[in-house]
């Protein structure tokens with residue numbers, strides 16, 4: 637399955653009248669945060685496929701106001717579904733959404749590593765059940781922030797979550813898709829392997845093919 641992953645910036649290659657020519661064979665869109673809901677609604681209606689998203693640390697009303705874009709009261713009407721702290725099935729895949737960044741000031745969608753670990757722990761019964769039922773707990777983690785020490789940065793805002801490393805080692809998702817860490821050189825490497833898990837920074841846009849999870 638071809639999945640369009642997006643994060644952090646409205647990408648002119650995606651927000652374009654030619655989106656269907658470029659991405660017409662995409663069957664699912666994953667949005668890793670810090671994006672306007674209008675952009676998500678545009679993509680999901682143009683590609684006519686499900687769009688799942690998590691909120692980033694900039695997904696407060698301030699950003700929407702600054703951009704003079706109005707928040708929809710019901711994003712579901714736009715075909716975009718918020719999967720923050722939820723485990724869902726979509727297109728034959730089990731997908732977990734983990735919103736927000738590490739706490740660095742008092743802004744929205746910021747969590748201490750302990751708080752994130754507790755959120756993940758609360759999902760453990762569901763993950764156990766999925767593993768019993770299907771032989772694997774997870775296909776994809778859709779997060780805003782990255783794991784600690786993997787594609788993160790040293791500054792307080794862009795440091796990754798240690799609890800994500802535990803999640804990856806314990807539940808072994810095939811993919812871990814995140815945003816939050818802006819890439820100033822789009823040619824720089826944006827994916828790496830951690831055991832069976834491929835960790836991808838979706839800044840702008842990136843296509844993944846989930847063949848390896850089949």
Ligand SMILES: [Zn+2]
Pocket residue numbers: 669670692693694737780815816817
């Ligand atoms: Zn962010």
